Amino acid sequence: MTTAEGHPGEGRPLGEHELDRLDAYWRAANYLSVGQIYLMDNPLLTEPLRPEHVKPRLLGHWGTTPGLTFVLAHLNRVIAERDLSVLSVLGPGHGGPAALATAWLDRTYGEVYPEAGRDAEGMRALFRRFSFPGGAPSHVAPETPGSIHEGGELGYSLAHAYGAAFDNPDLVVACVVGDGEAETGPLAASWHSTKFLDPARDGAVLPILHLNGYKIANPAVLARIGDRELRALLEGYGHRVHLVSGDEPSAMHRAMAAELDLALDEIAAIQHAARSGTLTDRPQWPVIVLRSPKGWTGPKVVDGVPVEGTWRSHQVPLSGVREDPERLAQLEAWLRSYRPEELFDAHGHPTELIDELVPEGERRLSATPYANGGLLRADLRLPDFREFAVDVPAPGATTAEATRVLGRWLREVVRANPHTFRLFGPDETASNRLDAVLEATDRAWMAGRLPTDEHLGRAGRVMEVLSEHLCQGWLEGYLLTGRHGLFSCYEAFIHIVDSMFNQHAKWLKVSRALPWRRPISSLNYLLTSHVWRQDHNGFSHQDPGFLDHVVNKKAEVVRVYLPPDANTLLSVVDHCLRSRDYVNVVVAGKQPAPNWLSMPEAIAHCTRGVGLFEWASTDSGHEPDVVLACAGDVPTLETLAATKILRAELPELAVRVVNVVDLMRLQPPSEHPHGMPDSEFDALFTPDRPIVFAFHGYPWLIHRLAYRRRGHANLHVRGYIEEGTTTTPFDMVMLNNLDRFHLVMDVIDRVPGLAVRAAHLRQRMADERLRCRAHTREFGEDPAHITGWSWDGGGRPGHEP
Secondary structure (H helix, E strand, O other): OOEEEOOOOOOOOOOHHHHHHHHHHHHHHHHHHHHHHHEOOOOOOOOOOOHHHEOOOOOOOOOOHHHHHHHHHHHHHHHHHHOOEEEEEEOOOOOHHHHHHHHHHOOHHHHHOHHHOOOHHHHHHHHHHEOOOOOEOOOOOOOOOOOOOOOOOOOOHHHHHHHHHOOOOOEEEEEEEEOOHHHOHHHHHHHHHHHOOOOOOOOEEEEEEEEOOEOOOOEOHHHHOOHHHHHHHHHHOOEEEEEEEOOOHHHHHHHHHHHHHHHHHHHHHHHHHHHOOOOOOOOOEEEEEEEOOOOOOOOOEEOOEEOOOOHHHOOOOOOOOOOOHHHHHHHHHHHHOOOHHHHEOOOOOEOHHHHOOOOOHHHOOOOOHHHOHHHOOOOOOOOOHHHHOOOOOOOOOEEEEHHHHHHHHHHHHHHHOOOOEEEEEOOOOOOOOOHHHHHOOOEEOOOOOOOOOOOEEOOOOEEEOOOHHHHHHHHHHHHHOOOEEEEEEEHHHHHHHHHHHHHHHHHHHHHOOOOOOOOOEOEEEEEEOOHHHOOOOOHHHOOOOHHHHHOOOOOOOEEEEOOOOHHHHHHHHHHHHHOEOOEEEEEOOOOEEEEOOOHHHHHHHHHHOEEEOOOOOOOOOOOOOEEEEEEOHHHHHHHHHHHHHHHHHOOOOOEEEEEEOEHHHHOOOOOOOOOOOHHHHHHHHOOOOOEEEEEOOOOHHHHHHHOOOHHHHHEEEEOOOOOOOOOOHHHHHHHOOOOHHHHHHHHHHHOOOHHHHOHHHHHHHHHHHHHHHHHHHHHOOOOHHHHOOOOOOOOOOOOOO
């Protein structure tokens, strides 16, 4: 039985010829989908099916596919009739056969992969590419024309869809949400995206919740709660529900066509009202709920047990086809049930009835430029960051909150790019000292407002919601459709999107190897409120491990930057916003901290990625006795404080201070494009002198990056060792042995001959650690000589202390 429920009113009845076109297209797409899963030869069944025509390894997922091909067929109809720009986002996992079938039918696949054109040989190539060595994955992937959404991991489709719709007023994003996917946390939060979508300037998202009843082996929750409860849930999220349910093809086509027309009419009415200024309330956007059997049109019974409409159809309904003649015959009957002789001519070309349903040019679902965002991308108009520099008359002579300085520059970036740049973050823009941007824009907000609210507006460029998943998903959708953005987050909680980062990095890795995929803007993270200044929030907020996670990915994709002060932060972020096809991770503190480099020095230092602080070093003209290296703002501060002690207490010791901004410079060029040649690394760090390295994150990451270097045996790294609590800033670095006194002790322990000579100094350093800890325990704050410390041990190169 088929029902179609919506608000009062009916869509335009579907004519018989339109019905024939839809059904022919759907059958053709289903035939191609089954062929992708099973066949490696005899694509048109011009001869009886034999075992050698079947793939030896049957991989793929049939269960969700017929529902997806059904939706895609209907999207083609409305695109052509209404001249719409539509981007399809397919959330159900492993729905690749449906998307590839659509791309082949609308000619895009053959344009991208000429060996797979629209004829019998091209059909054979399509089949052999799917889930086949050297071919394409079983899910919707970068290799799939028309896609921006990696379908291998569930939960992110709706967030990607809304990210694509922001600032694309002429775009409709049709997002199919799988019923298994709908059980994930990120997807559940994504329904709230309607509170951030402005119909006056943004495009529209049409969610299509596809309920086929089952996941891999269990019922799907939303498929089992009943229409009344489901309707209440979706209406509570702010949607108007259109229900299409059944299994009889003709009735389902008529119902889907009617409800899709109604939904698009509602979208058009909402946008017209918003753009004419007559919309006063947050609109109730349409959602389609499609109930259809899992494995629809596939084998109904196999070995005496039901398959269609059950979890058994999830992957490959018929296994052992090569070995079992009965199964082989059942597969052939299944394929022939679509009547391929009515769908393709003798040469394998789709018939005119199918071609009539295919839109033209860039209106084709698989050819839309919105799914290849580099085609639409334009460079940002970036203000000159040098004009926002802080004054640094001498190293450490001034202080600044680095992210607050950056916020003033980002304010102008927003003003200069009112339709192509957004700032994303989980309710932390002000907390992370970027609130200057609110002088140029509001926070996007379509829900209710109170007189006490500040900086909320429909046209806001700041996207804040307390879900890192949503921020990441929105930004990914925004970037993949040709725009630019920055994601600011507390360092410890960026781990929430570890897996989303994985998927995006994998997407970039694959898409960079596809010549038809154009480069997109980089995914830029600004991690602040970091491990060393979460002393007030405690252990739960102290974790720098995202850096370790990031460097697991392919070297050509990832970049990690640790600017030591405000001017270097400006230079780094300007570089990141100009880049393409990378994931850039920038870690910077928001608390007041010394400024070390003037803007010209900062630019030169960031360009090198790693370099000497000559003004702090005492090895000029001869080899150093020890190298003090640092990466990160707090480690830089502690390293320079240790250097100052050594200069005063051991003036004969030749100390070299090296600061690392671009972490990937530590690797050899064979491992990363930014890597230093061994000769350069040895000249800077020396091949045989002790290196005491103060690092922002877990110390073993530095060892991992530098393990190939000749001087690695001399490398001793201090960093976060999973010691944290609610305490003072200096006690936090002492807990992890990153403090200046411990660094001095490390130098004494590792420079040959110094242990005996400097034993008294070493004991004083250990005593100083104890005194500082006792002070914090008694007074609840760090000693004045720590909080009031400044670098006054030297000026510019060539000047004596």
